[in-house]
Amino acid sequence: MKVIVNPTTCIASGNCGLTAPRVFANREENDGFVSLLDEHPPRSEWDAVREAVALCPSATLSIEEEDADV
Template sequence: MRITIDEDKCVACGQCVVAAPEVFDQREEDGILVLLEANPPADQADAVREAAAVCPALVITVHE
């Protein structure tokens, strides 16, 4: 699994961080998505898929 993000479209809602805090974080200054792990371990796969699904701006792409 590989993850890409489009931070220019991020609306800083933070749902990705709630769903997968080991993979995503937010910048302190503006709340924009920060990708901590572009190739997360298999045990994070379900959380990453959930984060992508709940993102209102659809900025997270999961490449299986």
């Protein structure tokens, strides 16, 4: 899995850092906008990442499934 962030559309809602805190952060020094912590998260994080993608209100987050994922 590869995680993709489009920083131009983030509205700093903070959902992603709450839903998948090992992959996304919403730091105060970045005004709550998304920071990507792990572009290739381990399988144990995939459900949380998919939930964060689904919950992002501005469609900022997406994923690419890679050959090794299947």
